[in-house]
Amino acid sequence: MHIMIREFHHISLRDRNSFGVEQQAARLVEFETADDLRDIFAHGVPPRWMVLSGGNNILFTQDYDGLLLTPVSRQISILHDEGSTVRIRVEAGVEWDDLVAWAVGHELWGLENLSLIPGKAGAAPVQNIGAYGAEAADTIRRVEMFCTETSTMLTLDAAHCGFGYRESVFKHALKGRVIITAVELELSRTPRPRLAYGDVEREVEARGGASLANIREAICAIRRSKLPDPAVLGNAGSFFKNPVVEAPVAEALLARYPEMPHYPAPDGRVKLAAGWLIDRAGMKGHREGAVGVHERQALVLVNYGGATGGEVIAFARKVQQRVLDRFGIAIDTEVNIL
Ligand code: EPU
Numbered sequence: 449m450h451i452m453i454r455e456f457h458h459i460s461l462r463d464r465n466s467f468g469v470e471q472q473a474a475r476l477v478e479f480e481t482a483d484d485l486r487d488i489f490a491h492g493v494p495p496r497w498m499v500l501s502g503g504n505n506i507l508f509t510q511d512y513d514g515l516l517l518t519p520v521s522r523q524i525s526i527l528h529d530e531g532s533t534v535r536i537r538v539e540a541g542v543e544w545d546d547l548v549a550w551a552v553g554h555e556l557w558g559l560e561n562l563s564l565i566p567g568k569a570g571a572a573p574v575q576n577i578g579a580y581g582a583e584a585a586d587t588i589r590r591v592e593m594f595c596t597e598t599s600t601m602l603t604l605d606a607a608h609c610g611f612g613y614r615e616s617v618f619k620h621a622l623k624g625r626v627i628i629t630a631v632e633l634e635l636s637r638t639p640r641p642r643l644a645y646g647d648v649e650r651e652v653e654a655r656g657g658a659s660l661a662n663i664r665e666a667i668c669a670i671r672r673s674k675l676p677d678p679a680v681l682g683n684a685g686s687f688f689k690n691p692v693v694e695a696p697v698a699e700a701l702l703a704r705y706p707e708m709p710h711y712p713a714p715d716g717r718v719k720l721a722a723g724w725l726i727d728r729a730g731m732k733g734h735r736e737g738a739v740g741v742h743e744r745q746a747l748v749l750v751n752y753g754g755a756t757g758g759e760v761i762a763f764a765r766k767v768q769q770r771v772l773d774r775f776g777i778a779i780d781t782e783v784n785i786l
Contacts, residue, residue, distance in 0.1 A: 453487075454478045454520075459469030461512070465503035466566060468682030469743070469757045473512040476500070480521040480541070482601050485627060490516070490537065493518070493760055499627055501540070505575060505684050506784045517627060519570050532638045539630045541571025544577070552660045556635035558587040560660050561642055563667040566678060566685065570628040574618040575613045580667055581645035585611035587633040591618075593626040596739040602626065613719070614689055614782060653782050674745045678763040682751030683742065687764060688722040689782040701775060721780045722771070723747040729774040731767050761773040761785060 456476045462468060464476075467533075479485055496514025500506070519540035524547060528535040534556055538547055540720075544567050548559045561582035572584040573591050588611075591604045610617035618628070641658035643649035651666035652658050676683050698710055698718035705728070709721040726732060726746035733743040738755035742748040749760060749767075764781060771779050 453480070461500075461503070461508055461516075464500060464518070465508055465509055465684075466678035466682065467508055467684050467751050467755075467757070467760065468507065468678070468753075469508050469755065469760070471508040471511050471757065473500075473516045476513060476516040476518060477519045478518045480519070482594055482629060485517075485629070486599050488515075491597055495725070495759075498598075498624065499570075501571040501770075502543075502568040504678070505571070505782070506786060507684060507760055508786050509761055510786070512786065519568065519627075519629065521629070527632065527699055532636055534635045534637065535632060536631050536635060537592075537630055538569045539545050540568060543567075543570040544569055544572060551635055552664045555660060556634040556637065557584075557640050557660060557677050558633070560663040561645075561648070561667055563664045564671045569631055571618055573609060573611075573628065573631060575614045576616050580648055580670070581642045582723065583611075583613075584607070585616075587635060588631055589634045590632040591628055592630040592632070593622075593628045597625060600630070600754050607613050613692065613713070622719050674749060676742055676744075676750055681742075682753075682755070683748050684783045686722075686747040686782050687749040688726070688747055688768075688779045690719050690722050691725075691779050692717050692719045693777065697777075700779075720777065725771045725775055725777060725779065726767055729767075729770045731770055736763055736766075741767065757785075 457472055457549060459476050461473055462470045465718050468715050477488055494515045498516060500516040508622050521539035521541045523539045524542060526534060527537050544565050545563065546568055548563045549577050551559045561580040563576050567581060573588055588606050591609060593602050595602050606731060641654055641663060643658060647670055648666060651670055652662050655662040655665055692713050696720055702708055708726050711719040723746040731741045732746040734741050737743045737759060738752045739760050740750050740752060749764060768779055771777055
């Protein structure tokens with residue numbers, strides 16, 4: 449089924465960004481297929497364009513004077529189903545959590561720990577979304593994309609996607625050059641529960657053990673208990689990334705704060721919890737005007753209503769400065785600021 453392309457001019461972005469800030473875009477086009485993209489780029493690449501997917505990881509601080517492209521294709525198809533592994537193709541406009549629900553419904557393992565992450569499947573590889581000991585890169589095998597420079601479709605194997613903690617080639621070399629149209633994932637029929645993170649095991653046991661449905665339910669419950677629902681309170685999930693520091697830096701801090709959460713990174717460095725640092729710097733629940741640090745998860749900044757992007761940024765800078773003053777650690781933003 450081909451959905452008609454919808455095109456808007458001078459459109460309010462308020463309902464298209466999870467922070468709920470009021471800005472406008474000069475032009476926004478909803479696309480479905482590669483042909484749609486070829487048509488859109490037939491007269492050359494516009495001077496300013498970008499993909500606006502679910503708008504869950506973005507903060508607009510001004511009106512956007514270019515072209516926004518939003519994927520609306522929503523097919524999930526099975527490519528191979530052989531023995532224990534199942535290869536699926538998921539179009540960019542599929543809601544990520546609809547995909548997780550689909551996989552759990554089909555008794556396929558691999559996505560359950562990523563339940564309830566807001567956003568669309570096409571955005572998942574960009575920042576390699578992750579939670580509760582899993583990340584999108586664990587299952588992504590290929591990414592399909594439209595290359596705006598050549599107006600052709602390309603497919604990139606996962607090995608070339610440069611996946612890391614909240615990292616990929618799509619944030620760097622391919623940024624502003626390609627539009628992701630679909631992702632191929634490999635899921636498993638063989639149970640492989642990942643329960644090691646935080647309260648996951650306890651919540652799963654409380655539901656009767658490590659079935660896919662129980663894990664999904666447990667993850668959803670943990671997220672609902674900590675993370676604000678963007679439909680109720682504007683936010684973009686973690687506003688900051690967890691900092692990864694050299695081992696001696698972590699050791700020095702641990703000598704002073706033995707209870708500080710810390711996780712070894714694959715490269716020998718140590719990942720710290722920005723939420724803990726912000727919390728211990730006394731900023732959790734702190735509010736100035738319409739912006740605040742969420743009361744239950746200090747990594748999340750919230751819009752209590754009517755905040756502008758500029759106000760959120762100014763507030764975020766204060767949080768970063770406070771953490772720097774208190775712990776000597778610089779924390780970066782995870783959210784894209786425009
Ligand atoms: N902590 C505090 N106070 C807080 C928040 C956290 O002390 O206000 C402590 C927790 O007690 C825990 C540690 O910090 O010991 C880590 O907290 P949590 O498990 O909540 O995870 P996180 O590191 O704060 C990351 C992701 C989340 C993801 C969770 C669960 C990033 C930037 N964030 O948060 O992702 O859901 O792990 O895996 O990596 C997102 O990216 O939008 C997001 C929500």
